[in-house]
Amino acid sequence: MRAINNNIYEFERLEKALHLLNGRLALAGAPSYTLIVCGGSALVATGLVLRTTKDVDVVALADDEGALLDPAPLPLPLVAAAEEVAEDLGLPREWLNNGPSSGDGGLFRLGLPHGFIERLTWKTFGEKLVVGFISRYDQIHFKLYAAVDQFGGYHADDLQALHPTDDEILEATRWTRTHDPSEGYLQILKEFFQKFGYEHLIERI
Amino acid sequence: MSTSLSEFKAFVLDQLLDLLWRQWSALGVAGSSASEKRLVIDPEPLLLLSLTVCRYDARLFDEILDWLMVNGSFLNVQRLKNLENQFDFQGKAQLSAVSKFMGKKSNYALKWKRLSATHSLEELEPLFFTKDGWPLPLSDNTAPEFRAHGLLRGQIKLRGYSQPFPSQGMPSLMLRLRALLGVNSRCELFCLLGAMNEIQPSEITRQTGYYSRTVQNALVDMTHSGVVRVRSTNKEKRYWLQPGVLDPLLRPQGEPTPWRNWSPLFRALEMLWLGLIDPKRQGLDSLLLASELRRLSRDMKPLLDEAGWGQYLMDDKAFLGEEYKEVFFQDMEGVLKRVNMVAA
Numbered sequence: 221m222r223a224i225n226n227n228i229y230e231f232e233r234l235e236k237a238l239h240l241l242n243g244r245l246a247l248a249g250a251p252s253y254t255l256i257v258c259g260g261s262a263l264v265a266t267g268l269v270l271r272t273t274k275d276v277d278v279v280a281l282a283d284d285e286g287a288l289l290d291p292a293p294l295p296l297p298l299v300a301a302a303e304e305v306a307e308d309l310g311l312p313r314e315w316l317n318n319g320p321s322s323g324d325g326g327l328f329r330l331g332l333p334h335g336f337i338e339r340l341t342w343k344t345f346g347e348k349l350v351v352g353f354i355s356r357y358d359q360i361h362f363k364l365y366a367a368v369d370q371f372g373g374y375h376a377d378d379l380q381a382l383h384p385t386d387d388e389i390l391e392a393t394r395w396t397r398t399h400d401p402s403e404g405y406l407q408i409l410k411e412f413f414q415k416f417g418y419e420h421l422i423e424r425i
Numbered sequence: 426m427s428t429s430l431s432e433f434k435a436f437v438l439d440q441l442l443d444l445l446w447r448q449w450s451a452l453g454v455a456g457s458s459a460s461e462k463r464l465v466i467d468p469e470p471l472l473l474l475s476l477t478v479c480r481y482d483a484r485l486f487d488e489i490l491d492w493l494m495v496n497g498s499f500l501n502v503q504r505l506k507n508l509e510n511q512f513d514f515q516g517k518a519q520l521s522a523v524s525k526f527m528g529k530k531s532n533y534a535l536k537w538k539r540l541s542a543t544h545s546l547e548e549l550e551p552l553f554f555t556k557d558g559w560p561l562p563l564s565d566n567t568a569p570e571f572r573a574h575g576l577l578r579g580q581i582k583l584r585g586y587s588q589p590f591p592s593q594g595m596p597s598l599m600l601r602l603r604a605l606l607g608v609n610s611r612c613e614l615f616c617l618l619g620a621m622n623e624i625q626p627s628e629i630t631r632q633t634g635y636y637s638r639t640v641q642n643a644l645v646d647m648t649h650s651g652v653v654r655v656r657s658t659n660k661e662k663r664y665w666l667q668p669g670v671l672d673p674l675l676r677p678q679g680e681p682t683p684w685r686n687w688s689p690l691f692r693a694l695e696m697l698w699l700g701l702i703d704p705k706r707q708g709l710d711s712l713l714l715a716s717e718l719r720r721l722s723r724d725m726k727p728l729l730d731e732a733g734w735g736q737y738l739m740d741d742k743a744f745l746g747e748e749y750k751e752v753f754f755q756d757m758e759g760v761l762k763r764v765n766m767v768a769a
Contacts, residue, residue, distance in 0.1 A: 239712070
């Protein structure tokens, strides 16, 4: 019960921040933005994982026609409005960030999973802000990639909390290897599988 | 129970108009208001704030025009311009219109004409509003001096009841000094020298709105009188008044001249009023309103600090989200009540 209450609290906090962000954008006369959000916020917003988060990780932007756009760098009016929201709500200054897609090694430029857009869950926060939260299937992809990269940590916890099937892990594995086809990555991947309970899948990589 | 923005706006307007009536009455404006008794009134920032706030009190606006007809020669037009620019007072079109009116009607037309051609609104709008924010009804016959600057109002009919400023008492000290010494920087310099044990020229420049060279030159000249003394410290000279010489004029009660740094305070209060009536801030949900009030407070804070009032604001970082709205209201209520208390 406590975990559910915490998640409701986290979800309300997230919604509050994004509603305020919409308001600040409107008052500033800024353009409208569509954010594609992954990470903990998307886990909370879609009810997939009950945990706390202070970040909104933007993996992509989208234009009015729904085409995905590189979120690096984030548009200045969006950054300015987000900083004001941070001041208002006591959030970290970079609570809204493009960390997962911040450069050439980021997810957007390396390529997103096939069918990514169709699986998004949309929420409108006002005339200036629409957010697409990524799906469980795509979370498994991103979390596997990040968990292997960090060899554990909260990404591994998130991955396990998503209870991926063997097939989902293997599909995610194939996607991560398109991003890093090196022998070194394969070796770490196997070690990760060994340590985190996926050892029965090593042969199928 | 939480205060609505409308209620708070009404409170702020009442407090501001109280303050303005009190100060203008002390300088000779006709009215029944209690007048300032203790503090030195600085007429230029007073006029600049009035030109914005008195759009919501047409009677006081025209009483000020009436007063200017009698006493306008003692206003420092160059300083008006300097303070308007330095603090970015927003009644620019009103000041241009008033200057145009004074340029036509007063006996000191030439000096006002220097200000009259400066600012006009892009689109015509009413000059006066009710306290609730509705435009006052307009006759067909509008005043050309104001219309030329984008402001619509009826023909100006002054009552002629304003008096010359009082020749005694602290509130009119600045104007009395101008009557004695002429309309120049030395009047503000004497007020400040009377208010402090000693003072640096940079501080005088900051508080008066005069150019630093003007202040420096005047101070250097004034030291030759033996009335103003100087000593050099590592970085800057410090000036003070020779005790006793001007005390009957500047320190009649034996206390420092009761001068306040009105310009930044009045600009902060103008920002408060304009910030509260800004159309974009009406009808916001409480979270977004609190966010806007936080921005407004942060804009005002440096000015209130400069005027010596910043310590009355709470640290907004300690109050998150909607919680800040009531804190802002309390802070501003405290400042306004204190301003009116010290002005009483």
